[in-house]
Amino acid sequence: MKLIVAGASSLLGTEIPVQLDKSIDTSKLKNVVIRDYSEYPDDVKAEFSGADACIWTVTLTPLRTSKAELKRVCQDYTKLGFEAIYEAAPSRPFRFMYLSAERIPRDPTKMPVIMADYHNMRGMS
Template sequence: MKLIIAGSTGYVGTELVRQALAHPAFTSVLALGRRETPIPPNLSSGVDQSKLKSVVVDDFENYSDDAKKQLAGADACIWTIALTPGKYRSVPPDQGAKICRDYAAYGIETMSNLPRAEGSKPFRFVYFSGSGSERDPAKKPLIMGEYFVLRGDAENRILGYAQKNPGKVEACIAKPGMILSPEKHGVLIHAAIGLGSMVLGFGKIDVRVLVAGLLGQVVDGFEKDTLAPADLERLGKERWEKTKAGGN
């Protein structure tokens, strides 16, 4: 199985690359980003690092012929490219919309139309969103409302495209709460994230557990088109326990 990981240098993307390289179902891991993607640290022993192929794209609304050639034949994509709420505030609204919504909408259309082997299953696309996103503009949240409605609009567009192209593409929206990284976050940050998740009601999840669950969904097929925090926790823990036990 050939997997595209869009946004492969972020800490979620790095964990996706790490676990995908160790997963026997993935024969090729295409790391899509604006710069070269390095081999992630702390790989399991015996992992075939040659499965990783770095695909550099300067404009996510205009893929070069070379990039399309490298991405052709892929079976699935996990899209993590977006802005956090804090970073969204620091860019103009039109730029924020491009990064959080337009790039992904163009990505699923471009990738699902690339040449694939005859008889392939539908192209599987995971859009990495957040538990605070809102698909109904009439229910705009009081805090960071523009941002969360934008993310919800992205979800609508991704799911809408899949609905219009049955048999060709399948889409899933992953809506985790706050994500903990044992490598990136120290004890104090973990505590702050835990407190924030309680106050905001978004929940929290270990990035390793989250990634294990998402990769399992890509391999086995989507349980449903929207995975809420509780779904991701359940699916992730099931897969993470198998991974720690030496299975996938």
């Protein structure tokens, strides 16, 4: 299985443990650093090719960030990342898991009590 963990160095991303048995050939593991989540060079897209799944953990702390920056990171970057993976011809079926903040409402008509705009925006990603 080829798995992409986007945002692996983030607080949330580091909590995704990848436990490997000592008998597993770790030469197949690759660390690909993306400097800007709005740009995916061809060499990065080549690494995405044939992927079976992606766990997307790219996020920001909402209390310290503007609404525009939150939208750019939580929505725009997610869309651009998914498009880059799609262009790289992932395997079929391909699974994309978007990890979001705690208690994000699935029903956009329900307004959370705390940070309603942020929570609803995250649910629209």
